[in-house]
Amino acid sequence: MIPPETKAPARGLVTDDLHKIRKVGAPLLSPASDDLVYHVSVAYLDGNEYHDEIILLLADSAEKQILGHGNAHAWSPDGTEILYETESGELHIYALQDQKSRFLAQRHDSTYFFNHLADKNCTWSPDGKYIAYLSADITGEENSETEEVRIFDDLLYKTKGGRGRPMYADRAYTHIYVIPAAGGTPVTLTLGTFNEHSTTWSPDSRHIAFISNRSSQPDDTQQSDVWKVDIETKTITRLTEHTGLTYQPTWSPDGKNIAFLAVSCTFGTNDSTAEDTHIALISAEGGQFHYITKTFDRRIEHLRWHPLGKYIYFLAGDQGCTSIYRVNVENEAVEIIQGGSGCITEFCLDSSEEDFVFVKSDTNHPAALFKTINQSKEIEQITHENADWLQTKNLREAETFWFQSFDSTFVQGWLMPPVDFDETQHSPLILVIHGGPHNMFGYDFDERMHLLSQAGYAVVFINPRGSHGYGQAFSNGTLGNWGGGDYQDLMSGVDFVLEQNAWLDRDQLGVTGQSYGGFMTNWIVTQTSRFKAAVADGGLSNLVSFAGTSLYHSLMESEFGGRAYEQFDLLWKWSPLRNAGKVTTPTLLLHGETDNEVPFSQAEEMYVALKKAGVKTRLIQYKGEGHGWRPDLKPRSKADLHTRMIAWFDTYVKATVNEQ
Template identity: 35%
Template sequence: MTTNGLSVQDLFEFSFLSDPQLSPDGKWVVFVKKVINEKEKYQSNLFLMDVDSKEITQFTQGNFSDVQPRWSSNGRYIFFVSNRSGEQQIWNIAFNGGEASQVTTFKRGASQPVLSPDGKKLIVTVPLSAADSLEEKETKKEKTEEKLKPYITTNLQYKSDAKGFSDETFDHLVLIDLETGTQSLLTDGQYDHHSPAFSPNGMHVAYSANRSEDPEQTFFSDIYQVDLTTNGTEKLTSSDKRFYTPNYSPDGTKLSLLGDDLEYTGATLTRVWILDFATKELSCLTSEWDVECNDVAINDMGSGAASAGAVWSKTNDALFFLASELGSTSLYQVTLNKNITKVVGGKRQVYAFSTDKNQERFVYAVSQSATIPGDLFVSTLSGGDEQRLTAVNEHLLQTKTLSVPEDFHFKANDGTELQGWIMKPVGFKEGETYPLVLEIHGGPHAMYSHAFMHEFQVLAEKGYGVLFMNPRGSHGYGQQFVDAVRGDYGGIDYDDVMVAVDYALENYDWIDSSRLGVTGGSYGGFMTNWIVGHTNKFKAAVTQRSISNWLSFYGVSDIGYFFTEWEHKTTVIEDPEELWRISPLRYAKNIQTPLLILHSEHDYRCPIEQAEQLYVALKQQKKPTRFVRFPESNHELSRSGDPGLRIIRLDEITNWFDAYLK
């Protein structure tokens, strides 16, 4: 069967848009466009668009990573982060063009530029060790032969999937006077500091940090405020909640915050809060609204962006924020008296937004199932006259036939309403039957959505139907739904995905029940492993960056020591028998389904020993299996990993299913 759907190789042709920033006057938007260059590596540059004419100009050039663009308050300059000097540093460039100039030269780089309202000062985030000084400059590193040294630590958290082994640095906030070049450190100690924000008069800075005696064992995050005239720092919250992304109201009397009270640990809904400076009172504006106030939708187009938090209306009486509900991420407004309205909605993922100084326009980035991998739109506050600004992948998509996901609702075994999506194979013909692949998302506290998924389109192009859904544990359906899986992995979630398969088989007569496949990554890899140990319904399976043994996961994962307790409500020390009961490895003797195991060598979230244990257990039993190890890659391979390895990964998945389901 020849089709003209999206192929594996088409990944190289995509452009990935993120971080749109509207100019103060609302006439221009700067955004990041990432592409895969001729060397099969990522390249990110800044692009400028005239919002009225929709004319786009490439603003920065070269094979670099230019990201995090931010306008000066007068609109004359754009500050951004670039690795063009070797390390990631802050640069700026005049809006009317010219050469970019380097602003910072910190030894370990800098990121997250935040400009003061008068444009004269800049706060940046800088990794510093206890021995570092601000004066130490970035140097071109010569490759020298270094003696082998052991890695030594006394920390509980000594590695992370994002950064590898800890280098004992912490993120600190540095204030830079742009007129004199003077640099001053706003934070101290062995703590990480995040999300700085200037007060409207430029005299105060708020930020979030966990500065407790034992940050490795406590998971709250407080809000602090530093007075730039006295250098005095005040703690504004009481160490019993997780708060982040503070934003000052235009009149300077309040802060908006995103956060939660950890009541359901990692499954607690993020909500919108305000802190009143006069009364020191915290109030939650979305406490009566059973919705996650964040974008938690999954896509594989690398279109995530740092959260803007809850952005104030210019009238000081409302906030704008993203929230995830029923498989969509939309832009909402909440007033100070808790009235919530949808500003920009639809069956899609809105993954970033920005507004101009007068809030006459919103620019936002959208991903939508079969039509928009990631593009920019503009609308007014009322959301009534949306215009599409970009169509960066149209040259590719208009030559392709895409499978359009249809969402459907069905009942779980206990009567709970569930949501799923089904995609027909490209080239579908009535009266013929086709194999079906069930995809299971990671998290588990995330959400499949109406966003674009290249991987799903690749499967459809290869002649597979694709089924995906949000089982218990997923976001989008309220607090009780997302919490239901805690303490019940392999229970209610397994029931939900199997009911989805049964529903699809009953309602779509084109599915061949003898040719079913299953795949998933991370938690979805755990579920894949669990499924093949408990049923022979599937004829082939692919497990990715998976968990097979919760006993060893506890000690080897960068989050294992707390994630295990949060999600399973026990630990290796308290109840090792329970962790073994819910470990797929325990059921390896039951596995008959041919299982492809994909894993990254540098995955510290679900370390590769999880794959090794399962592979050896299957291989020793002479069960059909294959083990693919991806070098120099971490847990994020499928979303932001090396492009060439992403291609190999997709080929491995489709070849495995072709061998057993065709």
């Protein structure tokens, strides 16, 4: 045995660890007990794929039961059965008493993309008699990848790409179906040339509210409203009528009102808006709705009514933390219920109606399930899916800092030292930039940071203007201005950490980012030569061509206030490609082959320009991969991508001046 004093120090995160990370989510508590169902996303290297395991954890047993691969949708109102869906779209009901499943219905999923907050949920009626689910009317007339000719006469003709999706969307519409929970023949409640999603039952089980875009040009006009349908007469009633988008309705326990998320914007988008989502309340009979969280001034998601109807619980990000809050429906007072350093992504109330089960991660720990006890006086961790391998790792904490940017705006960032940090030695520094542009960095587990830290780099990550979590004015900071104030925020943040930390080497800087972070990486190398290397992952380079080729063509309208042909000069002004001739920084471009969110052509345009300008550059295409937020990459693609990123920085950042 090696004496303790001679043992090698623990390593940080390496690419071989990525497949070990088990991602926990989607907790559902029984309405009648503390029985819990949730899922765990597991990487399978042999098949180079991920599967979601449906896990049942009974209150009176420490043993976990795996119900299968797929996702759980709902408990029966009496807590004796679970509605779940297999990976092939089959709906099944699992009975706790006999531990058997029975087939209920086949659900079909369209490849048409609604928006990031659309919920294709399956729900149990409060009286326990019916299951409502969303399914596409697959007819066989969808676009085929094998046809010699394709004809397009709509605007949203592309899928998101990746994850085994075809490149082009089918022509199927998604509608609401109901079926007896005991089994039987499904009945279609909604028909026609519109899509429905995000359903919620009325407490009396007579109506279902839902979201639909029923404008004259739903592919072009990103507007949506709350509707309801009578399950007996199939009568559909429009409840809201406004300029903007609505999301995720949920019926009040007394049946009088419906709460939902909304934004009120002239130019909507199927991507994320600059406008923060807020809770709106409307009578179940329709009429004018009103916002009840505008004074809170933070972006809101994940609504849950308290069973007594006095409060609505929700999630919101604030200065890098995502916490559970609640709003008093009567006086609109908002208070934090469960927070602290970390990011809560999902939660549910327990049967006592006073405590929670929630999903939370922090800088050094992937997401796990926790529960509060005695009205949040205590917190207990339920799952420990990553505990064994984490014990063998040395993961650095990231410390937050604030600085004043070029115009005296206060901006927040974080600095993570390398695993082998030695204050007497100079360390290279990598700037990592988030996507969006309205995402938020913070106290969340990000694999890139730890991989770079283990590779010997300090990592700085910043929430520049445009990020959410700092109020609406800050979130609006990139409107009509991609690469202006946000670029200056990032450069000011880099200057600040270099001034405050003498152990950082200002001559060994690198920059990387994904999606909008990839755009900003491309932009940065056209504005400055201070970075020795850049890695643009799924980034934009030409906003003009993006506006005509991306699934999110409406994003350019939402961010720049008009059609691309009306804002051509402005879009070209903020396109990295416009200044590609000024680049000297060695730049690696990583991109998914079937990415329709940020098309592969965006990387091609930048690559060709840099190559012709004589810049050291390389383009890596990941076959069959889309945009997909890098956690969705296949296991081997994810490992390869991060390996190439680190190797590029090792080659050009760590090299001495003479070597370059």
